[in-house]
Amino acid sequence: MKATLLLIGVSLTTTLFGQNTLSLQTDAANITIEKEIYGHFSEHLGTCIYEGIYVGEDSEIPNIDGYRKDVVEALKALKVPVLRWPGGCFADTYHWKDGIGPKDERPSIVNVFWGGVTEDNSFGTHEFLNFCELIDAEPYLSINVGSGTVQEARDWVEYVTSNNQSPMTDLRKKNGREEPWKVKFWGIGNENWGCGGDMAADYYANIFRNYSSYIKGADFQKVICGPAGNDVAWTETILSGLKNKTALAQGLSLHYYTLPTGDWDSKGSSTDFGEDMWFRTLRNTLYIEDYIQQHLAIMDQYDPDRTMKLMVDEWGTWYDQLPGTQDGFLQQQNTLRDALVAGMNLNIFNNYAERIRMANIAQIVNVLQSVIRTNGPQMVRTPTYYVFQLYNVHQDAMLIPTELTTENYEYKGEAIPALSASASIKDDVISISITNANPHKAISVSCTPGREFTAVSGKIVNGDAITDYNDFGMEERVLIKDFEIEKTSNQELEVEIPAHSVVLLQLQVR
Structure with missing residues (x-):
C-alpha cells in the first residue's frame, strides 16, 4: 500500500x-538553501530581551556592553544568520524614537500584549543592531503599521540606513553611530489581521502599498504581512490587491505554530506528556507543508515569475506556560519532542528552498521553542539548539x-x-x-x-x-x-x- x-x-x-x-x-x-532559512526571532516578550539577551553593563552576569557573554558565544557557535525584531505583536505598538538617545531620558511604555509589564526602552535600535553585528547576524526589522505612521517608518529607515546628511542621520550620529547599519530585511507590519490592527485584508493591501512606496533601498527585501496557517483568503486578497504591483514586495510572511491539541485555550504541557501528545505534535507539525503548498499556488498565480519568496518568519511549538511562571511570558520547557519538531520543519524548509527565502523560529531565548534558556547567571542549550547546530551545514549549500x-x-x-x-x-x-x-x-x-x-x-x-x-x-x-x-x-x-x-x-x- x-x-x-x-x-x-x-x-x-x-x-x-x-x-x-x-x-x-x-x-x-x-538551488541554494538560503542561510536565512535558519533564522531566529526576538521580541520584547517575557525574558527574551531583558535577562535573556541584555542584562546591562552594570550586571554581575558577565557581559559584553550589556549583552550576556554566554548567550553571545552560544549564538555565534550556532551561526545565527538573521534575527527578527522587535516583534511580533510588540512591533505594532513600538515607536522607535522611544528607544534611542540617553537611556535615562527614554520614555517607558506598558507592554500591553505580553504581561502588562513596564518596558523602559533601554534596549532599542542601537542595542539591537549592534547585537546583530556582535553575533554576525543579518537584522530583520518589523515596522509598526498598527499604531505607527508612514512618516515614522520612513524616518526609521533613513536613521538606520542612510549615508546622506539629513536630520535623521544627524540624530543617529549624535546618538553615537557615525556609519549607517546594513539592513536589507523590512517587515511591513506583523499579524495585521490580528494583534497588528485587526485589519481587513483589502485594507492592509492598500496600507502595504502606501508604506512600501516610502521604504526605498536598492537591496531592500520588503515583506508583506502574510497569513496564519491555511488562511488562503488573506493571501488571495492581499496579492489580488497588489496586482501589477508585486514588485513592491520581495517576500510574503507565513506564521504557523504547532499546538499538540489544536486548542489555543488548552495547548498541552511542555513536559508532562505521553505518546498521544507526542504523535499529535508531530502530526500537527507536518500540516505546515500543505499550508506552504496552498500559499505558493496563490503566489504563482499573481507572481508567475516567482520573484516573491515565502518567509516563514514565525514557527515552532506553543504549549501551556510552565507552572509558576508569569502570565504572558510564554515560558515553556524544550524536550526531545521539540528537537524532532525542529528537524522535521527544517527538512521541509530545505526541500522548498526554491521558494522559501527565510524562516524564523520563535523565539531565540526563554520564549516558546527557544534555543537557549537562562535563569539568572545560568544558561542552558535546549534540544532545539542542538538540532540547529547539527543542521547549519545546510546553510548556503546546494539542495x-x-x-x-x-x-x-x-x-x-x-x-x-x-x-x-x-x-x-x-x-x-x-x-x-x-x-x-x-x-x-x-x-x-x-x-x-x-x-x-x-x-x-x-x-x-x-x-x-x-x-x-x-x-x-x-x-x-x-x-x-x-x-x-x-x-x-x-x-x-x-x-x-x-x-x-x-x-x-x-x-x-x-
Whole structure:
C-alpha cells in the first residue's frame, strides 16, 4: 500500500510494507538553501530581551556592553544568520524614537500584549543592531503599521540606513553611530489581521502599498504581512490587491505554530506528556507543508515569475506556560519532542528552498521553542539548539533533490511518515539530515547518494526518553553525539536511524 506526494525538493512515498530508501539526485543540485532559512526571532516578550539577551553593563552576569557573554558565544557557535525584531505583536505598538538617545531620558511604555509589564526602552535600535553585528547576524526589522505612521517608518529607515546628511542621520550620529547599519530585511507590519490592527485584508493591501512606496533601498527585501496557517483568503486578497504591483514586495510572511491539541485555550504541557501528545505534535507539525503548498499556488498565480519568496518568519511549538511562571511570558520547557519538531520543519524548509527565502523560529531565548534558556547567571542549550547546530551545514549549500520511501509511524488508527529527510552538497561534502518520528523503533534505510564517496561520518541528537530535556544545574540529556556508520560500499549506505532521533550523515565525495 503506497501513497506518493511530489514536492519541490523531494518525492515522498509512504509504505506499510517494503524497504525504506532514500535516493539522492546529487547531479541535479542547482538551488541554494538560503542561510536565512535558519533564522531566529526576538521580541520584547517575557525574558527574551531583558535577562535573556541584555542584562546591562552594570550586571554581575558577565557581559559584553550589556549583552550576556554566554548567550553571545552560544549564538555565534550556532551561526545565527538573521534575527527578527522587535516583534511580533510588540512591533505594532513600538515607536522607535522611544528607544534611542540617553537611556535615562527614554520614555517607558506598558507592554500591553505580553504581561502588562513596564518596558523602559533601554534596549532599542542601537542595542539591537549592534547585537546583530556582535553575533554576525543579518537584522530583520518589523515596522509598526498598527499604531505607527508612514512618516515614522520612513524616518526609521533613513536613521538606520542612510549615508546622506539629513536630520535623521544627524540624530543617529549624535546618538553615537557615525556609519549607517546594513539592513536589507523590512517587515511591513506583523499579524495585521490580528494583534497588528485587526485589519481587513483589502485594507492592509492598500496600507502595504502606501508604506512600501516610502521604504526605498536598492537591496531592500520588503515583506508583506502574510497569513496564519491555511488562511488562503488573506493571501488571495492581499496579492489580488497588489496586482501589477508585486514588485513592491520581495517576500510574503507565513506564521504557523504547532499546538499538540489544536486548542489555543488548552495547548498541552511542555513536559508532562505521553505518546498521544507526542504523535499529535508531530502530526500537527507536518500540516505546515500543505499550508506552504496552498500559499505558493496563490503566489504563482499573481507572481508567475516567482520573484516573491515565502518567509516563514514565525514557527515552532506553543504549549501551556510552565507552572509558576508569569502570565504572558510564554515560558515553556524544550524536550526531545521539540528537537524532532525542529528537524522535521527544517527538512521541509530545505526541500522548498526554491521558494522559501527565510524562516524564523520563535523565539531565540526563554520564549516558546527557544534555543537557549537562562535563569539568572545560568544558561542552558535546549534540544532545539542542538538540532540547529547539527543542521547549519545546510546553510548556503546546494539542495539535493531526494526521493524518500518510508514506512509509517502508526498510532491509534492514524499514521504519519516515520522518516523525514533533506540533503545538500557544499565543498564536495554531501550532508543528509534524517528524523525518525517513531518513539519505539529504530528504522533501517538504504541510502543511495548518487555519487561515489570516500568517507562517511555521522552525528545524532537524541535522548533516553521522549520527555528528556536540558535544565539548569544538571548534566545535559539531549545533545549532539557522534553516530557511527558502517561504510558498506562506495555507492550506497545501509543506516539504522534510532527511535526518536535526528541524525546527520556527511559523505566526502569524489
